[in-house]
Amino acid sequence: MRILLFGPNGQVGSELRSLPWGDGLELIPVGRNDADLSADDAAAAAIHREKPDLVVNAAAYTAVDKAESEPDLAKAVNADAPGGMARACADLGIPFIHISTDFVFDGTKSQPYDEEDPTGPVSVYGQSKLEGEEAVRAAHADHLILRTAWVFSPYGNNFLKTMLRLGAERDELGIVDDQRGCPTSAAGIACAIRIVIDRLKAGEPMQPGTYHYCGDEPVTWFGFASAIFEAAAGRLPGGVKVKPIGTSDYPTPARRPANSVMSCAKIRAVYGIEPDDWRREVSRIVDRLLSESSKTGE
Ligand SMILES: NC(=O)C1=CN([C@@H]2O[C@H](COP(=O)(O)OP(=O)(O)OC[C@H]3O[C@@H](n4cnc5c(N)ncnc54)[C@H](OP(=O)(O)O)[C@@H]3O)[C@@H](O)[C@H]2O)C=CC1
Ligand SMILES: Cc1cn([C@H]2C[C@H](O)[C@@H](COP(=O)(O)OP(=O)(O)O[C@H]3O[C@@H](C)C(=O)[C@@H](O)[C@H]3O)O2)c(=O)[nH]c1=O
Ligand SMILES: [Mg+2]
Numbered sequence: 247m248r249i250l251l252f253g254p255n256g257q258v259g260s261e262l263r264s265l266p267w268g269d270g271l272e273l274i275p276v277g278r279n280d281a282d283l284s285a286d287d288a289a290a291a292a293i294h295r296e297k298p299d300l301v302v303n304a305a306a307y308t309a310v311d312k313a314e315s316e317p318d319l320a321k322a323v324n325a326d327a328p329g330g331m332a333r334a335c336a337d338l339g340i341p342f343i344h345i346s347t348d349f350v351f352d353g354t355k356s357q358p359y360d361e362e363d364p365t366g367p368v369s370v371y372g373q374s375k376l377e378g379e380e381a382v383r384a385a386h387a388d389h390l391i392l393r394t395a396w397v398f399s400p401y402g403n404n405f406l407k408t409m410l411r412l413g414a415e416r417d418e419l420g421i422v423d424d425q426r427g428c429p430t431s432a433a434g435i436a437c438a439i440r441i442v443i444d445r446l447k448a449g450e451p452m453q454p455g456t457y458h459y460c461g462d463e464p465v466t467w468f469g470f471a472s473a474i475f476e477a478a479a480g481r482l483p484g485g486v487k488v489k490p491i492g493t494s495d496y497p498t499p500a501r502r503p504a505n506s507v508m509s510c511a512k513i514r515a516v517y518g519i520e521p522d523d524w525r526r527e528v529s530r531i532v533d534r535l536l537s538e539s540s541k542t543g544e
Contacts, residue, residue, distance in 0.1 A: 247447050250274045250298035252281070252289065252331070253305025257399040258345065261436035262304060270447060274298060283327040284319055293334035300446060301335050302343045302439060303328055306375070308403075310349070313371040314499040324374035329381025336386040341452045343439060348395035348427055348460070350376045353503025358464075360509050361393075361456045369500040379456070390442060391456040392435070392513075395506060396470065398524075399432035400531055405467070409474045410535060413486040423468035423490035427506045428460035431531070434522035435459065441519055453516050458508035461524030466490075473525055477532040 247270060253259040254275030267273045274296055281288040283305055293301055307313060307323040328344050335342040351359050352366035367373040382389050398406040412419055438459050446452060465473070468490040475488055493504075510521040 247300065247443075248272045248274060248296070248298040249300045249302060249443065250276055250293060250296050252276050252283065252292075252301070252303045252327075255402075256304055256306070256308075257397055257402045257404060257432040258435050258439075259304040260401040261399060261432040262302070262439065265436055265440055271443065284322045286326070287330060289327045290330045290334040293331060293338065297338060298340065300341050300343070300443065301331055303331055304345060306345070307371070310369060310371045310502070311499040313369065313374065317370045317374070320370055320374040321377065324371070325377035325381055328378040329385055332382040332385035332389060335388070341388045341390070341446065341454075342382065342386055343390045343392065343442065344378070344382050345435070346379050346391050346393045346456075347372065347375045348393060348506035348508055349503060350379065350393070351503050351506050353425075353505045355505060358507045358509040359458070361458055361512055368503060371500060372503075388452060388454055390452055390454055392438065393456065393458050393460075393508065394430050394435055395460045395508060396427045396429040397432050397435065398429060398528070398531065400535055401432065405429075405470060406474050406528065406531060407535070409471050410478065410482070410532070413475060413478065413482045414484070416486060417484065418487045418489060419471065420489045420491040420495060421468040421471040422493050422496050423466045424492050425502055425504055425506075426464050426466050427503075428462070428464050428508060428521075429470050429524040429528070430460045430522045431524060431527035433527060434461075434524075438513070438517075438519045441517060445517070457513040457516070458510050459513050459519065460508050460510060460521060462510075462521035463524065464507040473528050474532060477529045478536060481536050
């Protein structure tokens with residue numbers, strides 16, 4: 247089974263590449279140099295060229311604040327490109343796995359969001375990702391849209407790495423304590439996707455549709471930061487104090503949902519995939535990053 251992967255150098259893409267492949271599964275990475283997803287039809291051309299058995303899209307425009315001033319680029323990468331991928335997959339009659347976000351919700355629900363809950367993005371990024379979902383659904387029935395949230399990993403840009411960097415530079419950090427969500431390791435997302443792939447390899451049809459997959463325990467960004475600094479305890483130069491603040495104390499170009507906690511009941515019921523144990527993953531990744539930086543003397 248040949249699997250074409252868009253976004254191989256992002257957080258999720260890197261974790262997917264680091265899984266053991268072979269044994270009947272071949273991963274074909276298609277990076278920015280092979281296909282610039284802001285260009286019309288680049289994605290479809292790559293799919294028609296490679297004729298894979300499955301396409302996984304881990305590429306996206308993920309700079310939430312910057313997207314407010316680059317809406318056309320965000321839409322091209324997050325909406326038009328996945329739509330083109332889905333159409334090419336439909337042409338070839340192959341399944342398509344796409345990743346979306348908790349930021350498609352407006353955050354006004356007080357309970358965890360289900361897959362059927364109404365969407366209502368409050369940012370350009372969220373709107374572009376929602377348009378991507380809609381384009382995929384319209385183009386190809388045999389799709390799986392995995393909505394995830396608050397992704398962290400040793401790779402690329404993410405909140406965990408930002409906290410370790412700022413924590414080493416500053417004595418005190420104010421972190422918003424009135425936005426709740428579910429942190430999710432990129433490794434957990436890669437594992438979830440791999441479970442779906444292994445089922446396909448075993449000859450089972452995909453159970454198409456939209457699924458939520460995220461960390462098992464909701465927190466605020468302040469709670470997430472606190473967990474990161476607990477995991478790093480005693481190992482950051484100077485130490486750092488984390489202070490809870492309100493959204494209004496930390497103005498940003500993009501609005502973010504106040505509650506984007508998602509229920510993972512559906513993916514557990516259909517695929518037997520358990521939510522991510524994000525606290526365990528935070529410890530593992532903080533240990534890895536701090537031991538790497540102590541070796542390189544950074
Ligand atoms: N990060 C998060 O907190 C969350 C992410 N998600 C979703 O999960 C998925 C994976 O996210 P994550 O791994 O964090 O993303 P990253 O930002 O780490 O990686 C995204 C990848 O997309 C590639 N890409 C961006 N623009 C283009 C382009 N024009 N042409 C080709 N490639 C491009 C980047 O390539 P390059 O390396 O060359 O820049 C990068 O490798 C995305 O769909 C995202 O929306 C959902 C919820 C939370
Ligand atoms: C750096 C920093 C951020 N914050 C706040 C701002 C914001 O509300 C929150 C998180 O900031 P970030 O910019 O790191 O996170 P952000 O890029 O908004 O994260 C989002 O990315 C996209 C791609 C998604 O799909 C979402 O699920 C989510 O993970 O923390 C502070 O309060 N203090 C700080 O010092
Ligand atoms: Mg960010």
